Every structure is written in structure tokens, then in C-alpha cells.
Amino acid sequence: MTLLALSGVSFSYGRGSRVLQDIDLAVEAGSNLGIVGESGSGKTTMLKLLLGLERASSGAVSFRGERLDAANRGFMRGFRRSVQAVFQDPYSSLDPRQRVFDIIAEPLRSLKIETDIAAAVEQALRDVDLPADAARRYPHEFSGGQRQRIAIARAIVANPDLIIADEVVSALDLTTRTRIIDLLRSLSARMTFVVVSHDIALVALLCERLVVLEKGRIVEQGATRDILARPAHPYTRQLLASTPRMPERV
Template identity: 60%
Template sequence: MTLMSVENVSFSYGAGRRVLEDITFDVPRGSNVGLVGESGSGKSTLLRLLLGLDTPRSGRILFDGQPLEAKSGRYMRSYRRRVQAVFQDPYSSLNPAHRILRIVTEPLRSLKVPGDHRAMAEEAMAAVGLPADSLGRFPDQFSGGQRQRIAIARAIVARPELVLADEAVSALDLSTRVRVVDLFRDISERMTMVFVSHDMGVVAALCDRIVVLDRGRIVEAGETARILADPQNAYTRSLLSSIPRMPEGA
């Protein structure tokens, strides 16, 4: 069953060159879909559209069969409950003046989610492998990998159906990156994920489907195993040959 559909989406900033051209793909419920491409491929712009931060110039995005209404405040409040994001930099994404409890429970407060927020935060922290007493500390008391785990806890605390991850391991060192990818793999067993990255190795380790973007167009898409075994596009082959992959067993 499809959770999100992108149908013939194009986008440009002002009257300039189109950043995205006729983008179409599906995100099946319970699947991990990787959006991969080099800088300038359009993947970050596409993520903004999926988050409802911008609207397509043409085409449409459907979530659970209904059009994503980015200009409707009422719709977006409901959408935010069901869709959350994890961003690239674990240092700038957490407010250094706030304790972890306030950071992790921020979506619960802003979305007016009922229930025991501390208990929900403790559950989210346990899911990312951090103890409950971490909630009383500040971000500067944690390593980069731990901060990214906290950011993930914040994204999953409201139990969304879809998590959008934007280059969520690229700022981490290799050993920490492996552990965080393993964490994303565990979390993806409970929710659907779209993982945006320039690193084909990370996407291959995590995602069962891949969408390859080059200069605003999809040049190849399909099951990860098929694309890794028999890439049809020269750009895909160059990504596979030139971008470092995760170590075996990651």
C-alpha cells in the first residue's frame, strides 16, 4: 500500500532554471526509500516539497491518498503529527540552551499531543539507545553521534508514520555513522522512511528502494538489489564506483 506518491512534480525558484523536472515515484508503506544524488541534483529541494515547506510549480504530492496541502495551516498541523524529519547537523539542530527533555518533547507540545510527555520522551530515548536520565542534561554534554540519536528521538516521539531523513549521517565519523545507520534500520521496522543522501553506500545499506536524481530529473529508480546488481544509467554507475560505501556487515 502506498503511503506517499509524487506525481509529475516540477519546481523552480522564481523564473530561473527548473530545479526539479517531472518527478514521479511512490513510497510504499513500511518501505525505506533512498533519494540519492550529488550536490545540485535537486534532492534537498524535493525534501522541502515533501515536508510542505514549498509547493510544486506543477504536479502534486499525495500522502495517504490525499493531496498535500502545504498552504493549509490546519492540514499541516495534522501532517506534522504523521510526518517528522531528521536533519543533517546534530550540532545546530538542538538548542544548546534547552535540556534534552524540552528538546525531545517539543513536537508533543507544538502538536498538542495528549498524554504523559515525559514517559513518551523516555520511550523515545530508549528506542535510540539512550538512558532516561539523559533527559535532564544539555546537548553539549553529548557526542555528535549521541546528539543525532537525540534528534532521532525527537522525530519519533510523536510516533509518526513517515520519517524524512536529510543527510542524517553525513556529518558523523565513519564508526558513528555505522551505528546510526543500524539505529535507522531498527526504527524503520516500525515506520516508513525516506532517506536523502549523496552517499550511495549508506542508502544501499538502509533502503530497499532507490531513486537516483541527476540535475533535477530521475535517471533511475527501483529496488535497491536490482540497481546495485545492474545499474542501467551511466550516472548511477558513476555513483556506485566513486562514492565510498559502508563497510561490509554495516
């Protein structure tokens, strides 16, 4: 089943030059998708379109076959329940004034999901390998890796179908990155991920399919294994040459 799709999408900010040009891609349930490219390639803009935070200048963004309509509150409530995000910086993405319980419970409350909130928060903490007593503490009491786990718990607490992860480990040290990647791999058994990153090695560890974005255009897309083994575009070869050799399990 296709969860999210961009069909012939182009985007410009105001009257400026186009940031994205003729984008076609689909996010299929159960198949993690990586979007890679250097700074300025258009990754952030594509992420905003996938999350419904920007409207395409032309083309269509659809969710489960229905055009994404930010003005339709009922539709967007269902969309927000099904699609959640984890952002790059675990230090700025969590409200320092709130306890962890309220941070994780926020999607349940804002989406008016009828559930046992305490039990759901406890389960989300368990899913990201944090103790139940973390719910009573504040973000400043945790390390960067633990804060990112809290952000992931907030994203999964409503049991979404899709998580969009934006440079999810780039602010973390190498050891912590490995642990977070392992966590995401385990969670991908029950939900689909779109991973937006400049790091093709990270994306290869998590995603079965890969989209390579250069200057607002998709220059290559397909199965990750195939692209790593036989990159067709010079830009893809350039990205691969600038990263360490892929692990054997990819």
C-alpha cells in the same frame, strides 16, 4: 499503502531555471526509499517538497491520496504528526538553550498530542539507546553521535508513520555512522524512512527502493538490489564506481 507521492512535479525558484523536472515517485508504507545524487542534483528541493516546506511549480504532492495543502491547518497538523524529519547537522539542529527533555517533547506540545509527555520522552530515549538522565542535560554535553540520537528521539516521539532523513550521518565519524545506521535499521521495523543522501552505500544499507537523481531529473528508480546489480544509467554507474563495494548483507 502510499504515504507520500509526487506526480509530474516540477519546481523552480522564482523565475530561475527548473531545479526539478517531471518527478514521479511514491513512498510506500513499510518500504524504505533512498534518494541519491550529487550536490546540485535537486535532493534538497525534493526534501522540501516532501515535507511541505515548498510548493511545486507544477504537478501534485499528495499525502495518503490527498493533495498536500499547506494552507489547511487541520490537514497539516495531521501531516506533521505522521511525517517527521532528521537533519544533517546534529550540532545546529538542537536548541542549545533547551534541555534534552524539552527538545524531545517539542513535537508533542506543538502538535497538541494528548499523552504522558514524561513517559513518551523516556521511551524515545530508550528507543535510541540513551539513558533516562539524558533528559536533564543540554546538547553541548553530548558527542555528535549522541546529539544525532537526540534528534532521532525527537522525530520518533510522536510515533510518526514516516521519517525523512537528510544526510543523517554525513557529519559523523565512521564508527558513529555505523551505530546510527544500525539504529535506523532497527527503527525501520515500525516506521518508514526516506533517506536523502549523496552516499549510495548508506542508502543501500537502509532502503529497499532507490531513486537516482541527476540535474533535477530521475534517471533511474527501482529495487535497490536490482539497481546495484545492474545499473542501467551511466550516472548510476558513476555513483557506484565512486563508492566502496557494498556489504554482502545489502
